Amino acid sequence: QAEDVEYKYRLVAVIVHSGPKLHEGHNFAYVRASQIGGQQQESSGTPSWFCANDESITQVSLQQVLECQAYMLFYERVELPKAEPVVEEHLPTEH
Numbered sequence: 001q002a003e004d005v006e007y008k009y010r011l012v013a014v015i016v017h018s019g020p021k022l023h024e025g026h027n028f029a030y031v032r033a034s035q036i037g038g039q040q041q042e043s044s045g046t047p048s049w050f051c052a053n054d055e056s057i058t059q060v061s062l063q064q065v066l067e068c069q070a071y072m073l074f075y076e077r078v079e080l081p082k083a084e085p086v087v088e089e090h091l092p093t094e095h
Contacts, residue, residue, distance in 0.1 A: 006079075006080045007078065007079055007080065008077075008078050008080060009075040009076070009077055010032075010075060010076050011032065011073060011074070011075055012032045012034070012074050013029055013030065013031045013032065013073075013074040014029065014030040014065060014068060014070045014072070014074070015027055015028075015029050015070070015071045015072040015073075015074075016028055016029070016068050016069060016070060016071055017069075027071070028052060028053040029051070029052045030049055030050070030051055030052075030064075030065045031049065031051075032047050032048070032049055033047065033048040033049070047062065049061070049065045051064075
């Protein structure tokens, strides 16, 4: 029996095709940074995104990524921690 595990998925990269046809043109990628300066990014903060285009890598806004004409999307699965069971403590009452 499979465990009752919940997952969420985080977008980590977007491939964009620029050109008139799939076999013509150019591909580049928007990539989400998971770490900056060795520090893990806060999940509640706005992620940093970079455009990797041949030898050029530049930081871009999240809005630019969201507005692109995506060709392919890459996600990573994030396992959510299971909720800890709540144990109620009943103290003896004095009468």
